[in-house]
Amino acid sequence: MSDSAPTNQGTHAHGLKYDLPHLFGRRRAISSLAALTLVSAAGRGMAADGSCVAIPAETAGPFPADGSNRAAGQTVNVLQESGVMRDDLRTSFAGMSPVAEGVEVQLILHLVEAGTACTPLAGRAIYVWHCDAAGRYSLYEDRDRNYLRGLGVSDANGIVRLTTVFPGCYRGRWPHIHFEVFDRPADAVAGSAGRLTSQLALPAAACNDVYARDPRYHNSVANLRGQSLARDGIFRDNTPDEIEQQTLSLSGSPATGFEARAVIGLG
Template identity: 40%
Template sequence: MGVMDHHTEDHDRGLAFDLATLGRRRLLTLMGGAGLAALTGCGTDHTGHNMSASTTTTAGTVAQSQGAAAASDCGTETPQETGGPYPADGTNGPNVLTESGIVRSDIRSSFGSSTTTAKGVALTVELTIVDTAQSCAAIPGTAVYLWHCDINGNYSMYGKGIENENYLRGVQESDPQGKVKFTTIFPAAYSGRWPHIHFEIYPSLSEATKAGEPLKTTQLALPKDVCTTVYGTEGYSQSVRNLAQTSLERDNVFGDGYETQLATVSGDVTAGYAATLAVRV
């Protein structure tokens, strides 16, 4: 099977990006702010006493300073990235999110009219969704839609001969620790891109499964040493050449900085690999 003709995955950093980010931050504030207000109360300090007007400014300044320090300690927000040309979320052709069966942790096989299983080295992906505005507190109840290419560099629902497949796509709801976990296969390296995994974060499972507006669309990068090892195994021969022709620094998505998107990966080709990443929203 030939590799798909992948389009350049440009990403906007202008006004549209800023407005989208403001919208996501507002929604997160509404999600988390109500609980925070209930805990702190209005116009009271941590002892429960009412604050006088003369101390409001000072207390507010201290709170802002502490909040800034907490945000700094928490780390940089994971950047918004393109969903690419093959999202299957209704924005570019097919929409898998509204199909029964999309909510699943094991995404190796197609569901519905096909049960084809994607071949490749086993990989689990665990994402922890945290709120930078709340000192990286875990965000439970969000939904993550995750997808990536197969061993040949092709995407289900788009690639020639696999238009009716929907493997390597799935949705999970974050648990009380803000975690989601997917069982999948290690994606190929296709021409022009560093090995990566796409995902979208939605405010709830219901929003995800009706293809609502995501809080964030971004990508996970895979480490070079692990990619090199995996691509030395059967089925990944095309990836060896493609990996050698690019780098994280030259990638059109990760080239402007990948520190918050580079997964930590452990394991081996026999037992499979486990990738973990904290996603800061």
């Protein structure tokens, strides 16, 4: 991993019809053993008896770009744009060109049915979005770009892998990543209601390390000061166990990039 920006959008920038067969074909190579290992390695999202726990629902916030609100008088819906289904969220697409800079993050999400079996949920669509290193959201605060938004589809083991950047911190919120889960990719692009909308928090140690070391996050140093997960306007309503479940498990460093994992249990 590195923090260099991508130069192209790869094979997942051609729309839903092109993306689906290629996406499923490549990802079937991951074994069931690897999927179970991911649940155990992430740890969070599991009860003491080893069962998977449903992750709490949260608000989509003011910048979802999923057709549910407007910006500058126009409905914003990136899910209807060709190329929204992709593995790399750092580039803009559908005629927009800006690229998000920042510390690279390999985001690995494991979708499972809540309960004792932790059954992997294959073929689910998950829409992920978050702010950039400067703490700004594309399509709202910067309307000439749509980066750091994309739709992934879980493989046979319920796993979704996306490349993105470490989000910045803006005033009033703890650093976080939004997501919305749909039962099918077609539901996401058709504007159907999602099965779950929630948020994932970034660990404090990683936030402090990234913001202190990387000048692209210079605004985040002051914005993070005085913030905490326990006082965050969204996460503070949850129990300590729920907050732990919603906090990404990270490995890596600001110099080499991070791998971020979470188990998303659906009730």
